[in-house]
Amino acid sequence: MDYNKKFMRKAIALSLENIKKGGGPFGAVIVKDGKIIATGVNRVTANTDPTAHAEVNVIRKAAKKLGTFDLGGCDIYTSCEPCPMCLGAVYWAHLDKMYYGNTKIDAKKIGFDDSFIYDEIDLNPNDRRVKTIQLLPEEAIVAFDEWVLSEDKVVY
Amino acid sequence: MDYNKKFMRKAIALSLENIKKGGGPFGAVIVKDGKIIATGVNRVTANTDPTAHAEVNVIRKAAKKLGTFDLGGCDIYTSCEPCPMCLGAVYWAHLDKMYYGNTKIDAKKIGFDDSFIYDEIDLNPNDRRVKTIQLLPEEAIVAFDEWVLSEDKVVY
Numbered sequence: 001m002d003y004n005k006k007f008m009r010k011a012i013a014l015s016l017e018n019i020k021k022g023g024g025p026f027g028a029v030i031v032k033d034g035k036i037i038a039t040g041v042n043r044v045t046a047n048t049d050p051t052a053h054a055e056v057n058v059i060r061k062a063a064k065k066l067g068t069f070d071l072g073g074c075d076i077y078t079s080c081e082p083c084p085m086c087l088g089a090v091y092w093a094h095l096d097k098m099y100y101g102n103t104k105i106d107a108k109k110i111g112f113d114d115s116f117i118y119d120e121i122d123l124n125p126n127d128r129r130v131k132t133i134q135l136l137p138e139e140a141i142v143a144f145d146e147w148v149l150s151e152d153k154v155v156y
Numbered sequence: 157m158d159y160n161k162k163f164m165r166k167a168i169a170l171s172l173e174n175i176k177k178g179g180g181p182f183g184a185v186i187v188k189d190g191k192i193i194a195t196g197v198n199r200v201t202a203n204t205d206p207t208a209h210a211e212v213n214v215i216r217k218a219a220k221k222l223g224t225f226d227l228g229g230c231d232i233y234t235s236c237e238p239c240p241m242c243l244g245a246v247y248w249a250h251l252d253k254m255y256y257g258n259t260k261i262d263a264k265k266i267g268f269d270d271s272f273i274y275d276e277i278d279l280n281p282n283d284r285r286v287k288t289i290q291l292l293p294e295e296a297i298v299a300f301d302e303w304v305l306s307e308d309k310v311v312y
Contacts, residue, residue: 004289004291005291005292008291008292008295008296009292009295011296012292012295012296012298012299015296015299016298016299016302019299019302019303019306019309022308022310024303024309024312025299025300025302025303026299027299044225044248044312045225045310045312048219048220048223048224048225049216049219049220049225050215050216050219050225050226050227050245050248050249050250050312051207051212051215051216051245051248051249053248056207056212059206059207060205060206060207063204063205063206064204064205067204068204069200069201069204069205069206070206071206077291079296079299080296080300081281081290083244083248084240084241084243084244084277085240085241085242085243085244085245085247085248086241086244087240087241087244087273087277088239088240088241088242088243088244088273088277089206089207089241090286091241091269091272091273091276091285091286092200092206092207092209092239092241092269092273093206093207094206095286096286096287097286097287097288097289098286098287098288098289099288099289099290099291100288100289100290100291100296101290101291101292101293101295101296101297102293102296102297102299102300103290103293106293106297106300107300109300110300110303110304111311113247113248116247117243117244117247117248118277120247121240121243121244121274121277122278125237129247130246130247130251130252130253130254131252131253131254132253132254132255132256133160133253133254133255133256134237134255134256134257134259135160135161135164135233135255135256135257136161136164136165136168136257137257137258137259137262139164139165139168139257140164140167140168140171140235140236140256140257140258141257141258141262142168142172143168143171143172143175143181143182143183143235143258144181144236144258144262144263144265144266146172146175146181147175147180147181147266148266150175152178153175153180154178154201155267156180156200156201156206
Protein backbone atom coordinates (compact mmCIF):
# COMPACT_ATOMS: atom_id res chain seq x y z
CA MET A 1 0.00 0.00 0.00
CA ASP A 2 1.17 3.48 -0.84
CA TYR A 3 1.22 5.29 2.50
CA ASN A 4 2.10 8.61 0.93
CA LYS A 5 -1.10 8.58 -1.09
CA LYS A 6 -3.11 7.56 1.94
CA PHE A 7 -1.87 10.54 3.95
CA MET A 8 -2.34 12.95 1.06
CA ARG A 9 -5.90 11.69 0.61
CA LYS A 10 -6.51 12.46 4.28
CA ALA A 11 -5.25 16.04 3.77
CA ILE A 12 -7.50 16.39 0.71
CA ALA A 13 -10.50 14.99 2.61
CA LEU A 14 -9.89 17.58 5.36
CA SER A 15 -9.76 20.37 2.76
CA LEU A 16 -13.13 19.27 1.38
CA GLU A 17 -14.79 18.91 4.81
CA ASN A 18 -13.51 22.33 5.83
CA ILE A 19 -15.47 24.10 3.09
CA LYS A 20 -18.67 22.75 4.63
CA LYS A 21 -17.49 24.00 8.04
CA GLY A 22 -17.04 27.58 6.89
CA GLY A 23 -13.28 27.45 6.32
CA GLY A 24 -11.00 27.71 3.30
CA PRO A 25 -10.32 24.67 1.04
CA PHE A 26 -7.07 23.63 2.72
CA GLY A 27 -6.10 20.67 4.89
CA ALA A 28 -2.84 19.18 6.19
CA VAL A 29 -1.56 16.28 8.28
CA ILE A 30 1.76 15.62 10.01
CA VAL A 31 3.06 12.07 10.09
CA LYS A 32 5.72 10.47 12.25
CA ASP A 33 6.80 6.83 12.02
CA GLY A 34 3.94 6.05 9.65
CA LYS A 35 1.23 7.52 11.89
CA ILE A 36 -0.76 10.74 11.73
CA ILE A 37 0.04 12.75 14.84
CA ALA A 38 -1.91 15.92 14.01
CA THR A 39 -4.35 17.36 11.48
CA GLY A 40 -5.07 20.97 10.56
CA VAL A 41 -7.43 22.99 8.40
CA ASN A 42 -7.73 26.64 7.44
CA ARG A 43 -9.61 28.61 10.11
CA VAL A 44 -8.69 32.19 9.10
CA THR A 45 -12.22 33.50 8.79
CA ALA A 46 -13.82 31.11 11.27
CA ASN A 47 -11.35 32.08 14.06
CA THR A 48 -10.59 35.62 12.81
CA ASP A 49 -6.90 34.66 12.81
CA PRO A 50 -4.93 35.58 9.66
CA THR A 51 -2.22 33.06 10.60
CA ALA A 52 -4.60 30.11 10.97
CA HIS A 53 -3.64 28.32 7.76
CA ALA A 54 -3.82 24.52 7.66
CA GLU A 55 -0.02 24.10 7.82
CA VAL A 56 0.52 26.58 10.68
CA ASN A 57 -2.31 24.93 12.60
CA VAL A 58 -1.07 21.37 12.10
CA ILE A 59 2.50 22.36 13.03
CA ARG A 60 1.31 24.04 16.23
CA LYS A 61 -0.77 20.99 17.15
CA ALA A 62 1.99 18.48 16.38
CA ALA A 63 4.56 20.47 18.37
CA LYS A 64 2.20 20.70 21.33
CA LYS A 65 1.47 16.98 21.15
CA LEU A 66 5.14 15.99 20.96
CA GLY A 67 6.18 18.65 23.50
CA THR A 68 8.93 20.04 21.29
CA PHE A 69 9.42 22.89 18.83
CA ASP A 70 11.59 20.58 16.68
CA LEU A 71 9.54 18.32 14.42
CA GLY A 72 12.56 16.65 12.84
CA GLY A 73 11.60 13.10 11.86
CA CYS A 74 8.11 14.21 10.80
CA ASP A 75 6.65 14.78 7.32
CA ILE A 76 3.84 17.13 6.29
CA TYR A 77 1.14 16.38 3.73
CA THR A 78 -0.73 19.48 2.64
CA SER A 79 -3.55 19.72 0.12
CA CYS A 80 -1.92 22.85 -1.40
CA GLU A 81 1.64 24.10 -1.86
CA PRO A 82 2.31 26.28 1.20
CA CYS A 83 2.33 30.06 1.07
CA PRO A 84 5.53 31.80 2.26
CA MET A 85 4.18 32.03 5.82
CA CYS A 86 3.56 28.29 5.94
CA LEU A 87 6.77 27.40 4.10
CA GLY A 88 8.64 29.45 6.70
CA ALA A 89 6.83 27.53 9.44
CA VAL A 90 7.87 24.22 7.79
CA TYR A 91 11.51 25.33 8.02
CA TRP A 92 11.28 26.57 11.59
CA ALA A 93 9.68 23.24 12.58
CA HIS A 94 12.52 21.33 10.87
CA LEU A 95 10.10 19.00 9.11
CA ASP A 96 11.83 16.35 6.96
CA LYS A 97 9.67 16.15 3.84
CA MET A 98 6.72 17.97 2.37
CA TYR A 99 4.08 16.52 0.06
CA TYR A 100 1.58 18.88 -1.58
CA GLY A 101 -1.40 18.54 -3.94
CA ASN A 102 -2.49 21.82 -5.54
CA THR A 103 0.01 24.51 -6.53
CA LYS A 104 0.24 28.19 -5.59
CA ILE A 105 -0.93 28.95 -9.15
CA ASP A 106 -4.05 26.85 -8.56
CA ALA A 107 -4.59 28.86 -5.34
CA LYS A 108 -4.18 32.13 -7.23
CA LYS A 109 -6.83 31.06 -9.75
CA ILE A 110 -9.44 30.72 -6.99
CA GLY A 111 -8.56 34.06 -5.39
CA PHE A 112 -5.86 33.41 -2.77
CA ASP A 113 -2.79 35.63 -2.44
CA ASP A 114 -0.09 32.93 -2.10
CA SER A 115 1.50 33.65 -5.45
CA PHE A 116 1.37 37.43 -4.90
CA ILE A 117 3.18 37.10 -1.56
CA TYR A 118 5.92 34.99 -3.18
CA ASP A 119 6.38 37.77 -5.74
CA GLU A 120 6.53 40.42 -2.99
CA ILE A 121 9.21 38.55 -1.03
CA ASP A 122 11.45 38.66 -4.10
CA LEU A 123 11.33 42.46 -4.15
CA ASN A 124 13.61 44.86 -2.36
CA PRO A 125 11.80 45.81 0.90
CA ASN A 126 11.46 49.40 -0.36
CA ASP A 127 9.56 48.22 -3.45
CA ARG A 128 7.03 46.05 -1.62
CA ARG A 129 3.33 46.80 -1.32
CA VAL A 130 3.68 46.94 2.48
CA LYS A 131 5.61 50.13 3.17
CA THR A 132 8.72 49.09 5.14
CA ILE A 133 10.95 51.40 7.16
CA GLN A 134 14.01 50.63 9.28
CA LEU A 135 14.04 52.52 12.58
CA LEU A 136 16.45 52.77 15.53
CA PRO A 137 18.74 49.85 14.55
CA GLU A 138 21.38 51.15 16.97
CA GLU A 139 18.92 50.65 19.85
CA ALA A 140 17.43 47.38 18.59
CA ILE A 141 20.82 45.67 18.36
CA VAL A 142 21.26 45.89 22.13
CA ALA A 143 18.84 42.95 22.57
CA PHE A 144 20.91 40.82 20.19
CA ASP A 145 24.06 41.70 22.11
CA GLU A 146 22.34 40.70 25.36
CA TRP A 147 21.18 37.44 23.78
CA VAL A 148 24.74 36.51 22.85
CA LEU A 149 25.87 37.16 26.43
CA SER A 150 22.86 35.39 28.02
CA GLU A 151 23.96 32.11 29.58
CA ASP A 152 20.66 30.28 29.96
CA LYS A 153 19.27 30.82 26.45
CA VAL A 154 17.66 27.96 24.51
CA VAL A 155 18.95 28.06 20.94
CA TYR A 156 16.75 26.72 18.12
CA MET B 157 7.01 63.89 19.67
CA ASP B 158 8.03 61.13 17.30
CA TYR B 159 5.40 58.44 17.77
CA ASN B 160 7.15 56.01 15.45
CA LYS B 161 10.21 56.00 17.67
CA LYS B 162 8.07 55.59 20.78
CA PHE B 163 6.41 52.45 19.38
CA MET B 164 9.70 51.01 18.12
CA ARG B 165 11.22 51.58 21.55
CA LYS B 166 8.35 49.59 23.05
CA ALA B 167 9.06 46.70 20.64
CA ILE B 168 12.76 46.85 21.56
CA ALA B 169 11.95 46.93 25.29
CA LEU B 170 9.80 43.81 24.81
CA SER B 171 12.66 42.05 23.01
CA LEU B 172 14.99 42.79 25.92
CA GLU B 173 12.51 41.72 28.62
CA ASN B 174 11.82 38.49 26.75
CA ILE B 175 15.41 37.29 27.07
CA LYS B 176 15.01 37.41 30.84
CA LYS B 177 11.76 35.43 30.52
CA GLY B 178 13.38 32.57 28.62
CA GLY B 179 12.37 33.65 25.13
CA GLY B 180 14.22 34.83 22.03
CA PRO B 181 15.32 38.49 21.61
CA PHE B 182 12.32 39.60 19.57
CA GLY B 183 9.37 41.89 20.33
CA ALA B 184 6.61 43.54 18.30
CA VAL B 185 3.62 45.86 18.73
CA ILE B 186 0.63 46.62 16.53
CA VAL B 187 -0.70 50.17 16.48
CA LYS B 188 -4.02 51.54 15.31
CA ASP B 189 -5.00 55.21 15.40
CA GLY B 190 -1.91 56.08 17.43
CA LYS B 191 -2.55 53.46 20.12
CA ILE B 192 -0.94 50.10 20.84
CA ILE B 193 -3.63 47.44 20.51
CA ALA B 194 -1.44 44.34 21.01
CA THR B 195 2.09 43.29 21.92
CA GLY B 196 3.96 40.08 21.14
CA VAL B 197 7.25 38.37 21.92
CA ASN B 198 9.00 35.22 20.76
CA ARG B 199 7.76 32.16 22.70
CA VAL B 200 9.05 29.35 20.44
CA THR B 201 11.00 27.49 23.09
CA ALA B 202 8.91 28.60 26.07
CA ASN B 203 5.67 27.35 24.45
CA THR B 204 7.22 24.62 22.26
CA ASP B 205 5.57 26.27 19.25
CA PRO B 206 7.79 26.82 16.18
CA THR B 207 5.33 29.42 14.85
CA ALA B 208 5.33 31.56 18.02
CA HIS B 209 7.44 34.42 16.67
CA ALA B 210 6.80 37.93 17.99
CA GLU B 211 5.06 39.06 14.78
CA VAL B 212 2.82 36.00 14.45
CA ASN B 213 1.87 36.33 18.11
CA VAL B 214 1.09 40.04 17.94
CA ILE B 215 -0.96 39.59 14.74
CA ARG B 216 -3.00 36.80 16.33
CA LYS B 217 -3.63 38.90 19.42
CA ALA B 218 -4.56 42.04 17.50
CA ALA B 219 -6.94 40.11 15.22
CA LYS B 220 -8.60 38.50 18.21
CA LYS B 221 -8.93 41.85 19.96
CA LEU B 222 -10.43 43.60 16.93
CA GLY B 223 -12.55 40.58 15.99
CA THR B 224 -11.37 40.53 12.38
CA PHE B 225 -8.74 38.76 10.27
CA ASP B 226 -8.18 42.01 8.34
CA LEU B 227 -5.82 44.39 10.15
CA GLY B 228 -5.96 47.05 7.45
CA GLY B 229 -5.45 50.45 9.09
CA CYS B 230 -2.89 49.02 11.54
CA ASP B 231 0.93 49.28 11.54
CA ILE B 232 3.44 46.82 13.00
CA TYR B 233 6.64 47.75 14.81
CA THR B 234 9.01 44.81 15.17
CA SER B 235 12.43 44.78 16.80
CA CYS B 236 13.81 42.70 13.88
CA GLU B 237 13.07 42.42 10.17
CA PRO B 238 10.52 39.59 9.88
CA CYS B 239 11.43 36.12 8.64
CA PRO B 240 9.45 34.80 5.61
CA MET B 241 6.87 33.21 7.91
CA CYS B 242 6.21 36.51 9.66
CA LEU B 243 6.39 38.59 6.48
CA GLY B 244 3.77 36.27 5.02
CA ALA B 245 1.64 36.82 8.11
CA VAL B 246 2.00 40.61 7.68
CA TYR B 247 0.58 40.29 4.15
CA TRP B 248 -2.24 37.96 5.12
CA ALA B 249 -3.19 40.41 7.90
CA HIS B 250 -3.19 43.32 5.40
CA LEU B 251 -1.16 45.53 7.72
CA ASP B 252 -0.47 48.99 6.31
CA LYS B 253 3.13 49.69 7.29
CA MET B 254 5.99 47.86 8.89
CA TYR B 255 8.79 49.37 10.97
CA TYR B 256 11.75 47.16 11.93
CA GLY B 257 14.96 47.59 13.93
CA ASN B 258 17.51 44.80 13.37
CA THR B 259 17.97 43.14 9.98
CA LYS B 260 17.82 39.48 8.94
CA ILE B 261 21.62 39.64 8.61
CA ASP B 262 21.90 40.77 12.24
CA ALA B 263 19.65 37.78 13.15
CA LYS B 264 21.87 35.42 11.16
CA LYS B 265 24.93 36.65 13.03
CA ILE B 266 23.43 35.55 16.37
CA GLY B 267 22.37 32.14 15.05
CA PHE B 268 18.81 32.51 13.71
CA ASP B 269 17.77 30.97 10.36
CA ASP B 270 15.84 33.94 8.91
CA SER B 271 18.35 34.64 6.18
CA PHE B 272 18.71 30.95 5.30
CA ILE B 273 14.93 30.59 4.85
CA TYR B 274 14.85 33.64 2.54
CA ASP B 275 17.54 31.95 0.43
CA GLU B 276 15.58 28.68 0.35
CA ILE B 277 12.38 30.37 -0.82
CA ASP B 278 14.26 31.69 -3.85
CA LEU B 279 15.16 28.16 -4.94
CA ASN B 280 13.15 25.85 -7.14
CA PRO B 281 11.15 23.58 -4.76
CA ASN B 282 13.16 20.58 -5.97
CA ASP B 283 16.43 22.21 -4.92
CA ARG B 284 15.33 23.13 -1.40
CA ARG B 285 16.68 21.58 1.79
CA VAL B 286 13.17 20.33 2.65
CA LYS B 287 12.47 17.56 0.16
CA THR B 288 9.26 18.56 -1.66
CA ILE B 289 7.05 16.27 -3.72
CA GLN B 290 3.76 16.96 -5.53
CA LEU B 291 1.21 14.19 -5.09
CA LEU B 292 -2.33 13.55 -6.38
CA PRO B 293 -2.98 17.03 -7.83
CA GLU B 294 -5.90 15.63 -9.82
CA GLU B 295 -7.60 14.69 -6.55
CA ALA B 296 -6.57 17.81 -4.58
CA ILE B 297 -8.07 20.18 -7.17
CA VAL B 298 -11.57 18.89 -6.40
CA ALA B 299 -11.62 20.97 -3.18
CA PHE B 300 -10.75 24.11 -5.13
CA ASP B 301 -13.54 23.38 -7.62
CA GLU B 302 -15.95 22.93 -4.71
CA TRP B 303 -14.76 26.20 -3.18
CA VAL B 304 -15.54 28.10 -6.37
CA LEU B 305 -19.05 26.63 -6.42
CA SER B 306 -19.65 27.15 -2.68
CA GLU B 307 -22.19 29.89 -2.12
CA ASP B 308 -21.59 30.81 1.52
CA LYS B 309 -17.80 31.12 1.47
CA VAL B 310 -16.03 34.02 3.16
CA VAL B 311 -13.33 35.33 0.81
CA TYR B 312 -10.22 36.98 2.28
